[in-house]
Amino acid sequence: MAFSKEALKAANALKSIARNEQIKAYIQQSGDLYPLLLRAAKRFVAGETRNEGIGKAKELISKGYGVSLEYIGENTRNIEDCAEAKNEFMTLINDLGKQQKEETISLDLSHIGLSIDTDLALNHLQQLANEAQKYGHTVMISMEESMKTDQILDLYKKTTLAYPNVGLTIQAHLYRSEEDIRELLNYPGKIRLVKGAYQESSEISIPRSKALNERYLNLINTIADANHPLSVATHDQGLIEDLVQRELFNRTHVEYEMLYGIRPDLLRMLKEQGAHARVYLTYGSEWYLYLCHRLAEYSPNVYTVIADMVNPSESESNIY
Secondary structure, eight states: OOOOHHHHHHHHHHHHHHTOHHHHHHHHHOTTHHHHHHHHHTTTSOBSSHHHHHHHHHHHHHTTOEEEEEEOOOOOOSHHHHHHHHHHHHHHHHHHHTTTSOOEEEEOGGGTTTTTOHHHHHHHHHHHHHHHHHHTOEEEEOOOOGGGHHHHHHHHHHHHTTOTTEEEEEETTBTTHHHHHHHHTTSOSOEEEEOOOSOOOTTTBOOSSHHHHHHHHHHHHHHHHTTOOEEEEOOOHHHHHHHHHTTOTTOTTEEEEEETTSSHHHHHHHHHTTOEEEEEEEESSOHHHHHHHHHHHOTHHHHHHHHHHHSOOOOGGGGO
16 A cells, blocks of 8 residues: 555654654653553554453454564663563564464564563574474564564574574565575565555655555565475565466465454455464563554554544454
8 A cells, every 4th residue: 555645744744753752752651642542552452461452362262363562672672671671572473372273473683682682582582592492382573663673684594594484574665675585585484565664765765656565575475485494474465466376375384463453354365265374472561662663564553543542442353
């Protein structure tokens, strides 16, 4: 979906607000705003606790979906908090393992140490990969701002050869991604392909446009035709219809992944047609940044959020 000029300005403003620590602190300390926005955020997040995340995951698993579960957080600034985040992920892996399903744990490397020290992040990642391997879980590394891309690729490559259950997210909008994917096909981990949510310079990225859609499809074909494990992560109905026509949905190494609360009708349709359908599900107290990004990615979500703050609807999970 291409953005209008006005929608693009609004999206960029939301992304800026999302990273404004003063605004974030004000909302978190507000007895009025915090519960109001949390009410709206629950359309897109499972809740603030691990029990809420696991509970929603069990519900989706019982309906035949795979889940990709994440404890929200990024850019952790001290070693103690990084260790705490790693321990939370470790407990999450074990709790999810009790479901006796091979699921996915998603994370940002900056949540577990990348913003402090690459060796710290690598050590934490490999601990999590080792634990996840016991249950057949995948650890999916999310992609972050382009300034971190080389570091993220490096830690992924150092880990996935020993732990092939570790995968990596690639952003189609970066010019470099075509070359990165060609190299990543030599590594065993699953590739999750997204369009790209971060605000990047036009010198290194393609804006939302027909050209980006074509690039996304081409990259999907490159990965799928190489018989490499692939997660198609998009809510763009036009792209999905194109991929269905190409019969990508019935390949055993290809899955479709969508964010919780966004186009559940479309993911349900894919599942009913025989596709491997996965729901990306998050929990944690750091939902503010996540909510802003959901609003920035798809402008009609703004209207939905306003309506939910006034009159909360039933959980989106009932139409999965």
